[in-house]
Amino acid sequence: MYPANFDYHRASSVQEALAMMAENPDLKVIAGGHSLLPAMRLRLAQPPALLDVFGLEELRGIRREGDVFVVGAMTTHAQVLRSELPLFPEVAHEVGDPMVRNRGTIGGSLAHADPSADYPAAALALGVEFVIRGPGGERTVPADEMFVGMFESAVGLGELLTHIRIPASVRGSAYEKFKHPASHYAIAGVAVVRHADGEIRAAYTGAGERAERLPLLEERLNAGQPAGEGLVDAANLLGDRFASPEYRAHLVDVLAGRAAARV
């Protein structure tokens, strides 16, 4: 199916992209397009104009700066999969399929904040930082403030997510996922990370309106206890024709136990 018509613009630099967005608030940023174009074809989204930033080389690739990896937002899932980043390659392996991974980007996915996406759980458990540029300059947003709601991230109007700063060394990490067999999105997913200082952080995705930390799991694991049950309250989770809130809560417990056993 064809999307509704729109104007198409391609930016040749981040600076130009920001200037174009400042001039035209209707511009919707497109990266790899593997969330946006399917939504546009179903006419769930009908942006009047697209701003293509996929080709911006300055936003592609991974470099190390001391204790952190700085990942360009337009780095594809396939590039993440082949990288030395902690946890993210394992998570990228679970994203879509090889064709989706060749085109979809880490920044596009994280800015889109799909409640069923895999990366947000890893971002929260790793405690990554998001570098966002806008008309007022550059700001850094911690992972805990990035995922605001369903399909809503901290990236505001006229702003562009440019880089993700990921801690370079962790002692252990794991991502466990129960995926929808057709879409490959997470019905539930849990990431657990043992940081360099020994602290354990954990988060879930897929089960609620947004990815969130798992404080009870963190408390238990940091006290040397098993993951146990009752980690999330089903009353706060999503239910649909694929899985009830109670089932999703159960999945989070099971996946947390499996991930915790690997870190």
Next chain:
Amino acid sequence: MNVTVTVNGKAHTRDVEPRTLLVHFLREDLGLTGTHVGCDTSQCGACTVHLNGEAVKSCTVLAVQAGGMEVTTIEGIGTAAELHPLQTGFWEKHGLQCGFCTPGMIMSAAELLRHDPDPSEETIRHHLEGNYCRCTGYHNIVFAVQHAAAAMRERQAGQAADD
């Protein structure tokens, strides 16, 4: 807007609406109907082509995004006189029944064999996760890819011996 895409080695310039998907550009503007549209929801992989050498779903790329890039479709990987080893493999191992998914299967498998000349059954199955077949049950598709991999290894060994 005007877009120029190099398809199977030949540059084509067309005036397209920005909403034109690459798969429709290939099928309707260029008449290359070997690339199929299966699901319309970015899942089935029937529309898989290579964009600058990487396998992508051409139903999820705009034609204007492919501007200035190189596309290879199923029509570009072999000829009737000299089939690609994957085309021979699907023929020999009966890797298809209706054949609707086959172009996408071949384009996806071609990318796998470029990175991994001797993939395990598990690797093949995992790599083809984004290509749906609704009739063969995948067994013969795995055999077809293995057949092609062996043929390509043999050919490479033969070439190395000639050098």
